[in-house]
Amino acid sequence: MQEREAWRLSGSVALRPEPFGALAYDFHTRRLSFLKTPRLVDVVRRLGDSNDVGTALTAAEVPDAERPSYLAALTTLASGGLLEER
Amino acid sequence: MTLVPARPATRPERPSTGPLIDQFEFGLDAPICLTWELTYACNLACVHCLSSSGRRDPRELTTEECKALIDEFERMQIFYVNIGGGEPTVRPDFWELLDYAVEHHVGVKFSTNGFRITPERAEQLAATDYVDVQVSLDGATPEVNDPIRGLGTYDAAMRAMANLQAAGMTDFKLSVVCTRHNIGQLDEFKAIADRYGAQLRLTRLRPSGRGADVWQDLHPLPEQQRELYDWLVANGDRVLTGDSFFHLSAYGEALPGLNLCGAGRVVCLVDPVGDVYACPFAIHDQFLAGNVRSPGGFDEVWKHSALFEDLRSPQTGGACTQCSAFDACRGGCMAAKFFTGLPLDGPDPECVKGNSAAALAGERVLPGSSQDHSHAGPVRNQPVPLTLLTRRPDQPVARPVSACDASPVAGLSAGPSADRPG
Numbered sequence: 485m486q487e488r489e490a491w492r493l494s495g496s497v498a499l500r501p502e503p504f505g506a507l508a509y510d511f512h513t514r515r516l517s518f519l520k521t522p523r524l525v526d527v528v529r530r531l532g533d534s535n536d537v538g539t540a541l542t543a544a545e546v547p548d549a550e551r552p553s554y555l556a557a558l559t560t561l562a563s564g565g566l567l568e569e570r
Numbered sequence: 571m572t573l574v575p576a577r578p579a580t581r582p583e584r585p586s587t588g589p590l591i592d593q594f595e596f597g598l599d600a601p602i603c604l605t606w607e608l609t610y611a612c613n614l615a616c617v618h619c620l621s622s623s624g625r626r627d628p629r630e631l632t633t634e635e636c637k638a639l640i641d642e643f644e645r646m647q648i649f650y651v652n653i654g655g656g657e658p659t660v661r662p663d664f665w666e667l668l669d670y671a672v673e674h675h676v677g678v679k680f681s682t683n684g685f686r687i688t689p690e691r692a693e694q695l696a697a698t699d700y701v702d703v704q705v706s707l708d709g710a711t712p713e714v715n716d717p718i719r720g721l722g723t724y725d726a727a728m729r730a731m732a733n734l735q736a737a738g739m740t741d742f743k744l745s746v747v748c749t750r751h752n753i754g755q756l757d758e759f760k761a762i763a764d765r766y767g768a769q770l771r772l773t774r775l776r777p778s779g780r781g782a783d784v785w786q787d788l789h790p791l792p793e794q795q796r797e798l799y800d801w802l803v804a805n806g807d808r809v810l811t812g813d814s815f816f817h818l819s820a821y822g823e824a825l826p827g828l829n830l831c832g833a834g835r836v837v838c839l840v841d842p843v844g845d846v847y848a849c850p851f852a853i854h855d856q857f858l859a860g861n862v863r864s865p866g867g868f869d870e871v872w873k874h875s876a877l878f879e880d881l882r883s884p885q886t887g888g889a890c891t892q893c894s895a896f897d898a899c900r901g902g903c904m905a906a907k908f909f910t911g912l913p914l915d916g917p918d919p920e921c922v923k924g925n926s927a928a929a930l931a932g933e934r935v936l937p938g939s940s941q942d943h944s945h946a947g948p949v950r951n952q953p954v955p956l957t958l959l960t961r962r963p964d965q966p967v968a969r970p971v972s973a974c975d976a977s978p979v980a981g982l983s984a985g986p987s988a989d990r991p992g
């Protein structure tokens with residue numbers, strides 16, 4: 485995933501906040517995944533309304549040094565179908 | 571006997587990062603593996619029924635109460651529930667409740683013995699992504715299955731799977747409780763599942779409900795436990811286990827899954843009369859947290875019951891914490907210990923290191939059951955137990971099944987790098 489691409493949470497996926505982050509459930513595939521930090525949840529929630537991924541990372545105040553690992557996490561979520569490109 | 575294993579005197583703080591298992595130990599805002607037994611009524615009488623089902627309880631939740639509970643699950647974002655019983659399809663409003671759950675974004679996986687999965691019902695089930703079905707079978711041949719589940723139950727399960735397959739349903743579950751008599755059939759079970767396009771799910775026989783009466787004779791022998799472990803290691807990715815067998819992780823390599831007793835932390839049971847227990851295998855007053863009919867409903871029981879709060883901290887004491895395998899095995903299954911009269915902070919009755927042998931051989935007081943809905947007389951498909959089943963002659967033989975899912979991680983995928991940040 486690139487910072488200038490535009491993504492959003494897939495329509496079949498719901499997030500449930502939890503103390504550690506969130507559960508993500510895909511009603512189509514019946515797969516449950518975990519978002520392991522509140523900040524990652526914040527990024528994911530912002531994706532749909534941000535111009536691109538980079539804007540969402542900035543808005544969620546992801547430190548520069550951690551941007552690559554957040555992009556990697558988002559890529560994994562995307563490959564599992566939890567995120568969709570728009 | 572202490573109710574829960576030794577815990578620190580003051581509750582430790584939940585860590586803010588770290589492995590999920592540490593987070594789960596402290597509990598979640600809502601369960602991820604909620605089993606809802608809709609009825610104690612069952613058309614069968616399986617010998618090992620974990621909920622001692624058979625007869626309907628007159629206090630059963632009404633249709634309206636069930637719908638209100640589904641509304642509450644929706645509010646709590648409980649994304650799916652495992653429905654069992656009894657045989658849930660026996661409830662006349664079962665299909666109505668299924669539709670209601672789906673409309674309210676509560677996915678359903680329900681367990682059935684298959685008798686009522688007609689071609690028409692199979693079509694209906696295949697039509698939505700929100701519903702998954704789990705057909706119970708405890709032998710890969712009628713000779714092994716029917717003495718446990720009842721005459722004709724093997725054929726009924728096969729028919730149900732054929733109907734589901736013909737309707738285009740894929741990846742439904744074939745659910746097997748592992749016993750002394752079917753450990754040698756694991757490859758055959760896999761072949762049956764493959765033949766119907768189903769996924770094989772193996773779970774552990776626990777001494778719960780009527781299972782307590784037959785556990786001694788049916789639980790896998792020590793060398794069979796090893797066979798099962800080796801089979802799971804070899805086939806791990808392609809079978810589901812509901813995280814049932816984490817006590818076997820003490821053999822070496824940990825099995826896939828969370829390896830944690832989820833009772834009251836991520837797992838719970840709502841029974842047909844609305845009682846909330848820590849786990850479907852722990853239907854006993856000792857593990858009763860409250861009732862959904864009380865003020866505050868299920869939400870209140872889940873979040874604030876004294877029992878669940880007590881269960882939500884890491885175990886710090888007991889013999890198992892000294893064991894080299896403790897990280898993988900965590901002392902095994904709380905319900906298995908409880909119903910065999912073993913201390914809850916000691917080893918599992920099937921401890922693979924043999925550390926429970928002495929306690930099992932010594933004086934034990936079995937807690938017995940605090941509810942029994944078994945049929946009072948014989949039923950049509952009465953299982954005819956093999957000679958290997960010993961039964962107290964004063965006990966009516968009558969038992970249905972609800973294979974249920976006590977798994978903290980059934981069907982979970984942990985999204986490996988979604989794991990990462992932090």
Ligand code: SF4
Nearest residue numbers: 831832833849903905
């Ligand atoms: S089945 Fe046993 S190990 Fe699993 S949640 Fe229930 S008590 Fe815990």
Ligand code: SF4
Nearest residue numbers: 890893899917918921
């Ligand atoms: S002693 Fe306890 S932790 Fe060790 S293998 Fe046995 S049950 Fe597991």
